[in-house]
Amino acid sequence: MSRPYRLLVRAYPPGRRRGELLDTFAEAGRARPSVRETLNLIRHGLRARLGRPASRGVVVLATLIALVTGFVGASFFARVGWEFVPGFPDTGAVSETLFPGLNASTSRDGDGLFFDVTYPSYAEVLLSGHDEDFSFSTLTIAPDGGFIPGDYPAWTAAAQQRLVADGWQVSDAEVTGATWIATGEIDDSGRRFTATRDGLALTIQTETDVVDTPAGSFYVTAVMDRLTPPWLTVVSVLGLLAGALAGWLGTGWVSRRTEFARGAVRSLTREPAVLALILLLPQALLGFTGLVFTAVSSGPPGKPFWALSLTYGFGCGLLGFVLFAVSLITAVVAGRPAPDRALEVSS
Amino acid sequence: MASVKAMREPTFWILTALVKQARHGYGIIQEVGTLSEGQVTLQAGTLYAALDRLHAEGLVAVDRDEKVDGRDRRYYRLTEGGTAALAAETERLARISRTAATQLAAVRPDLGPATA
Numbered sequence: 320m321s322r323p324y325r326l327l328v329r330a331y332p333p334g335r336r337r338g339e340l341l342d343t344f345a346e347a348g349r350a351r352p353s354v355r356e357t358l359n360l361i362r363h364g365l366r367a368r369l370g371r372p373a374s375r376g377v378v379v380l381a382t383l384i385a386l387v388t389g390f391v392g393a394s395f396f397a398r399v400g401w402e403f404v405p406g407f408p409d410t411g412a413v414s415e416t417l418f419p420g421l422n423a424s425t426s427r428d429g430d431g432l433f434f435d436v437t438y439p440s441y442a443e444v445l446l447s448g449h450d451e452d453f454s455f456s457t458l459t460i461a462p463d464g465g466f467i468p469g470d471y472p473a474w475t476a477a478a479q480q481r482l483v484a485d486g487w488q489v490s491d492a493e494v495t496g497a498t499w500i501a502t503g504e505i506d507d508s509g510r511r512f513t514a515t516r517d518g519l520a521l522t523i524q525t526e527t528d529v530v531d532t533p534a535g536s537f538y539v540t541a542v543m544d545r546l547t548p549p550w551l552t553v554v555s556v557l558g559l560l561a562g563a564l565a566g567w568l569g570t571g572w573v574s575r576r577t578e579f580a581r582g583a584v585r586s587l588t589r590e591p592a593v594l595a596l597i598l599l600l601p602q603a604l605l606g607f608t609g610l611v612f613t614a615v616s617s618g619p620p621g622k623p624f625w626a627l628s629l630t631y632g633f634g635c636g637l638l639g640f641v642l643f644a645v646s647l648i649t650a651v652v653a654g655r656p657a658p659d660r661a662l663e664v665s666s
Numbered sequence: 667m668a669s670v671k672a673m674r675e676p677t678f679w680i681l682t683a684l685v686k687q688a689r690h691g692y693g694i695i696q697e698v699g700t701l702s703e704g705q706v707t708l709q710a711g712t713l714y715a716a717l718d719r720l721h722a723e724g725l726v727a728v729d730r731d732e733k734v735d736g737r738d739r740r741y742y743r744l745t746e747g748g749t750a751a752l753a754a755e756t757e758r759l760a761r762i763s764r765t766a767a768t769q770l771a772a773v774r775p776d777l778g779p780a781t782a
Contacts, residue, residue, distance in 0.1 A: 335731075336714060338738030343691040343710050345737060356709060363711035372718035 323352050330364025332575060368571035370578045370657055380589075381570040383596050385563040387639075390603035392562015393610060394625035397555040401432055401623075404548060405518065407458050413521070414460050416485045417478055417541055422463045429456030433623075448633030454622045458543040471525040471537040475510040478523060487514040487521070496528065509537070513618060520544045520619040544619030552614045555624075559610075573646060576654030587649040595642035598635040602628045673755040676716050679706050681725065681744060681752040688729035688743035691717075717742060725751050 324344050328337040340360075344352075352360070371377045407427075414423040428434045434456040435449050467474060472492075479489045489512060496508035509526040522542045529538040570592075577588050609624030628636050673681075676698075683689060683697035694717075695708045720726040725748035729741040744752070 335738050335740065339691055339740055340710055340714065342734065342737040342739050343695070343713075345735075346692040347695070356711075359709040359711035363715040366715060367718065371722070372715070373722040 321350055327352055327360045330361050331367045370575035377574050381567050383600060384570045385566040387599045387603045388566025389559040389563030390606045393555045393559035396558025400551045400554040404545060410460055416481050418462045423460055424463060425458050425460050427458050449629045451630050453626055453630050460541040465538050466533055466536040467539055468536045471510060475525055482514045487516045489514045518546050518548060520546050547613050547620050555610055573650040575657045576650045578657050580654055584653040588646040591642040591645040595639040598639035602632045676708060676712055678755055680716050681748055684744040688741040690739045690741045
């Protein structure tokens, strides 16, 4: 039998079915599978992996679990991928462009890729997650003292021109300040705009309502972020697919192993998995929303798309994976490989 | 009248192909092609998914296993439940066909139900 068919039948779980399929193709004189045939075999092979052929519930369960594990895969691949994104450059040239003739300094809010005010170790993150302010680390460039004498709208326009001349893509400046509740109008007390170049984003903010702002001066900061490279989105999607496939195959393995088990064993695999989904699925769906937003947004990512799962959602997530582990361990300990259906009915 | 759940077309043809004798996968595909006068071409993936489901529902059973040129070959046959399900579906299809033909006869007498 041709190699493509031998590869394709591996979509099915190990067992006689693979041999039956190869016999069917051999008898039909098929040499190479068509695209339609390939998709048909992959689709039905993945379904066969779940066992319980008359059940639709197992398909729904496997799909939802694949969504969760897909999110985990996307997060893991993206996290590893970020390690290969170039770090922040020396900010001397940018400081000179932004604040010509002034002494400026650069400060960093996190030592590594991320900022967490509590600076936890990896072990602490695994046990209790991150602080709620967990985000990508940034650089802040500001003139010494923080204030610049002069007119902030004029300075903003001039700074935009200098950045454009230096090759930055600059957005329009927006008016910032307190909002009058009665009218909804903004009390014009500052400007904000962003500039991007070479995978970096600058967010420049001028303000006049900072405490102790000298008369005729304004406060200014420039925050530098790293943009999400397009290739990292591709890596995240690959991680999503790998994670989803792993979740589907894992669900199938547990399902087939407990298909003919007694009621208590089936309950101990099914109920914890359903509870785990209640805890994990909302986080996964919100995470996917963040992944899509990061992919289509041209601005800095701020927080990684999996941030919720490591902050507010950490406890639920941890409990969810413990429940998944209960299902898995039950299948390992109390489950049995599905018997050959040929021996069941022959009267 | 009790409602009878409609059977999917591949399922209907697979059960029909097994009425006279037990058949293996390719035998079913061939028989379905013949009985449907080439109108239905079963994909192998679709066939075995349906057989798994029908087996789980007790409508088909494994008849025997054979080894042909070193290849695994399995024959499937209709169970009593499968025969009953196919008969019920055949009756359902005949009933709705008669209803449609009666309605059509009102506007196209040449398409009406046979009276001979």
